[in-house]
Amino acid sequence: MNKSILLTEILKQLDAIKLSAEKAANQAHETATHSETVARSKYETFGLEASYLAHGQAQRVAQCSMDLKAFTELNLCAFNDETPIGLGALVVIMDEKDDEQSLFIGPGAGGVKFSMKVDNQALAEDVEVMVITPSSPLGNALMGRMLDDTVVINIGDNRKEYEIIAVY
Template identity: 35%
Template sequence: MNKQHFIEYLKFALEAKLQEAVQAANSAREDATHEQSAAETQYDSLSIESAYLAQGQSERVDDAHKAIKAFDSIYELCPSESIVIGSLVSCENEEGDIFWYFIGPTEGGLKLDIKNTVVWTITPASPLGKVLMNKKVHDEFEWTMHGATQEFEITKIL
């Protein structure tokens, strides 16, 4: 796995998420201000619901901008011997299955498929992030996946 290559995919995914949020916010704003959204009776709540949706979508746009800014600050961090924010980590279980994780400042749960390799973004606040933080190559840890506790070894930190 090439970390620089991963970062390019991540930047693209964050930009795509921002564009999706912008489009949704624009659409919700148009719906909220459309003449058919005007209340016809005191019980007609369509315009209020549309306004709330537009506000929520605008907050998604703000969150996407904040995420891009937060990630921009970690792209240039030098590799570390231990897992920190900005580390790209490979873990191997007892069966030889390899799992890749990127420790990000935000956007936990973001899944990237890079040349048939899945990389999950996790945060230090997540349960797995808490376990991984500050560990080093060859450190082992237990983790429950799919209802079964497995032993993992950290094989790479990029």
């Protein structure tokens, strides 16, 4: 598994997310500062609401920048059968229904999904990968575990059990 290709794909996705966030922040700022948003009475709150939105969008851009920086500085190392799962691991898990998931444990940007080609024994197939963080329930459960371990997470009343079937 060439994880530099994986990291390049994550950075490409994060760049696209940041670009979208910047556009939304600029649009929200323009709306908040437009002359027509000035309140004419104490009951007109459109300008105030627009400024809150602009502030939130600016925070989103800042978070995207931090995620990009964290992934750019991420030191990728190879994981094997005897290496505990940690930051930078690509983990493949299988649930009770034999459904597989490919998860990359990253320093941020949890929930980002993308597809990439993976060479697997002379077959090239598209695999959907999702970024998770160690602070997520599943990420936390995977940290420090090894190949063939079983992890259990409880989310509300739902109990999910996963077997770790590959670690890269």
